[in-house]
Amino acid sequence: RGCATSLRLALLATGAAALAGCNRAPSPEALRAQGRDLWRFVERHCVECHNETDLAGDIAFDKLGPDEVAAHADTFERAVRKLRGRMMPPPGGTRPENAETDAFVAWLEATLDAAAPQPAPGYVTPHRMNRTEYANAIRDLLALNVDPATLLPVDGAEHGFHNIANALTVSPSSIDQFLSAARNLSAQAVGNAHPRAVGVPYSIGNARAQQFHVDGLPLGTRGGGVIEHYFPADGEYKLNIGDLVTGAWWFNTEHENTLVALLDGRKFFELTIGGGQDLKELDQIRAPAVDAINARLKNIPFTATAGVHRLGVTFLHRSFAESDRQLYSQVAGGGQDSVLTVNQIEIFGPINATGLSSTPSRDKVFVCRPETAATEKSCAERIVASLARQAFRGAFNADDLPRLMRLYDEGASSGGFEKGVEHAVAGVLAHPKFLYRFEPKPEGAAPGDSYPLSSVELASRLSFFIWSSIPDAELLELAAADKLAEPEVLRQQVERMLRDARAETLASNFAYQWLGLGELDSLAPDPFLFADVDRDIRKHFVTESRLFVDSIFRSDVSVLELLTARHTFVNEALARHYGIDDVYGTRFRRVELTDENRFGLLGKGGVLLVSSYPNRTSPVLRGQWLLENV
Numbered sequence: 001r002g003c004a005t006s007l008r009l010a011l012l013a014t015g016a017a018a019l020a021g022c023n024r025a026p027s028p029e030a031l032r033a034q035g036r037d038l039w040r041f042v043e044r045h046c047v048e049c050h051n052e053t054d055l056a057g058d059i060a061f062d063k064l065g066p067d068e069v070a071a072h073a074d075t076f077e078r079a080v081r082k083l084r085g086r087m088m089p090p091p092g093g094t095r096p097e098n099a100e101t102d103a104f105v106a107w108l109e110a111t112l113d114a115a116a117p118q119p120a121p122g123y124v125t126p127h128r129m130n131r132t133e134y135a136n137a138i139r140d141l142l143a144l145n146v147d148p149a150t151l152l153p154v155d156g157a158e159h160g161f162h163n164i165a166n167a168l169t170v171s172p173s174s175i176d177q178f179l180s181a182a183r184n185l186s187a188q189a190v191g192n193a194h195p196r197a198v199g200v201p202y203s204i205g206n207a208r209a210q211q212f213h214v215d216g217l218p219l220g221t222r223g224g225g226v227i228e229h230y231f232p233a234d235g236e237y238k239l240n241i242g243d244l245v246t247g248a249w250w251f252n253t254e255h256e257n258t259l260v261a262l263l264d265g266r267k268f269f270e271l272t273i274g275g276g277q278d279l280k281e282l283d284q285i286r287a288p289a290v291d292a293i294n295a296r297l298k299n300i301p302f303t304a305t306a307g308v309h310r311l312g313v314t315f316l317h318r319s320f321a322e323s324d325r326q327l328y329s330q331v332a333g334g335g336q337d338s339v340l341t342v343n344q345i346e347i348f349g350p351i352n353a354t355g356l357s358s359t360p361s362r363d364k365v366f367v368c369r370p371e372t373a374a375t376e377k378s379c380a381e382r383i384v385a386s387l388a389r390q391a392f393r394g395a396f397n398a399d400d401l402p403r404l405m406r407l408y409d410e411g412a413s414s415g416g417f418e419k420g421v422e423h424a425v426a427g428v429l430a431h432p433k434f435l436y437r438f439e440p441k442p443e444g445a446a447p448g449d450s451y452p453l454s455s456v457e458l459a460s461r462l463s464f465f466i467w468s469s470i471p472d473a474e475l476l477e478l479a480a481a482d483k484l485a486e487p488e489v490l491r492q493q494v495e496r497m498l499r500d501a502r503a504e505t506l507a508s509n510f511a512y513q514w515l516g517l518g519e520l521d522s523l524a525p526d527p528f529l530f531a532d533v534d535r536d537i538r539k540h541f542v543t544e545s546r547l548f549v550d551s552i553f554r555s556d557v558s559v560l561e562l563l564t565a566r567h568t569f570v571n572e573a574l575a576r577h578y579g580i581d582d583v584y585g586t587r588f589r590r591v592e593l594t595d596e597n598r599f600g601l602l603g604k605g606g607v608l609l610v611s612s613y614p615n616r617t618s619p620v621l622r623g624q625w626l627l628e629n630v
Helices: 007-015 028-038 039-045 069-082 098-115 131-144 170-192 277-282 287-295 359-364 372-390 400-415 415-428 455-466 474-480 485-499 501-514 517-522 535-553 570-577 605-608 617-629
Strands: 198-203 221-231 234-242 257-263 266-273 300-304 307-316 346-349 353-357 567-570 591-593
Touching: 028 039, 028 098, 069 098, 069 198, 098 198, 131 307, 131 359, 131 372, 170 359, 170 372, 170 415, 170 501, 198 221, 221 346, 234 257, 234 307, 234 415, 257 300, 266 300, 277 287, 300 517, 307 346, 307 359, 346 372, 372 400, 372 415, 372 474, 455 474, 455 501, 474 485, 501 517, 501 535, 517 535, 517 605, 535 567, 535 605, 570 605, 605 617
Parallel strands: none
Antiparallel strands: 198 346, 221 307, 234 300, 234 346, 234 353, 257 266, 257 307, 567 591
16 A cells, blocks of 8 residues: 555566565554554544444444454454544544554554455456557567558457456457468568559648658758658669649749758759749749649659658748738747648559668567578577577467468578568467467366466566566566566566667556547637637647656656646647747747646646546536546
């Protein structure tokens, strides 16, 4: 009840039965000795009403003693709640000093905890990975960043969470999608030296956001967008930019705009569009001029190596004027309203594939290279075993390898060594040991028996909770040696995992669902009363909450700081919404708050929005949210 107030200690207390850093419970003899001294509190302040004659609340403390607390646990649990809330003694009675009450309550809690039976852990069903966990596992296993929404079906949810085993059911259609995802991802990880040229379209975003600098693009630019694209092979590609001029007279062509395209931050294309000659031709030639201008944005050549690269299309920042119009409409968040807008781009290729460079994914897969045809099979076995050992989270055994190597043989017979490896990798990704977390019953355990988790199973639980992903090599190595059963090793691993960047998922995944921030997109605040609560500010609410919760979870502070912390994270747009006038730019940064109404989670705009009506606050909705979530 008392010591596990930080996330770090709470995780440790969950993972082990007793740890030196938190297990400070006094011995039974010490508790009995304290009870004889502290029972005078009951005699002075409770027995007057709670006795065999008056029987207030159906309780007779005069017939009980300090050694009978465990036998009447329900009665004394009620007493703990009443005393903690200072609801007893009732108004008019002699009220004891707070220190005296706190000392008695602490003894009661320690006595009740010492006498409590071990709770039944319940029944654990096989736990399928959800979409977030699947994407993170693919990232850690194959160094591929994927959008799980394009690969897998929507996950079921219970109590607002998408990682509840009972909700993660599987249908025949789901199985087809998991198999298809396994084939696609294995082909992407291994690569293809001679892929077919295809066009991949991307939508950039809304027009209003294009008036400002976009994260991921160079300073001195504004608008546009940046995307991460998987290039299947080395070679030549073409960039097609959606039409920027859509009519013979368009309000944003009166100024020259310089468009640039960049690959991994390096410019490979620049074009000036609008103003001058373009404006003259639009006025005099009209429709043919529209086609000619937009044609300059098509079939832009560039070269790229295989793998994932960041491609950006943006404009040089033309002016710092608040508006280009003679009469400016005073709308919050405006500025440079006469600007061109990139709506869509397409990447086409490869046109002339020249081979496959080393990529992070290929480096992950090919831990060896066969020097001769005779060594291909043994190298493939090493590759498959290495991947399966990590993918199956320590549950890989001798029976698994022959089955996966049959897939290798099938692929190698038609396409050679790399095609065989691709088929085997697909088999790993479609295997139940990858998709599900199993915790089999130990030999000799009878039905209904409780039994401790093995170190391997504990490693998987820790990893999926803290990282929403599979365990890494260090955690698996310690689990295989049964080291996680040692409290100090467990403590070290929890602290290491919390320091890792992957622990950010505690905020972006767990806290996002816990706080119900997924509802923000479906809400429609009154546009007349809250005109600035648009889609952009709602995205900022989510970012603010994620960064704030992450700052608490990954610091060794009390979890109560979630409700009381005096800092938050804002960029310029969100700072203006909150009335903070000394923050500039799109980057989120930590600021110290002076308005106590903004302290903690209950002062965050996203939390306030999901617990309100469209046109006003609601104590009922907010109270319900508080009771259910906090």
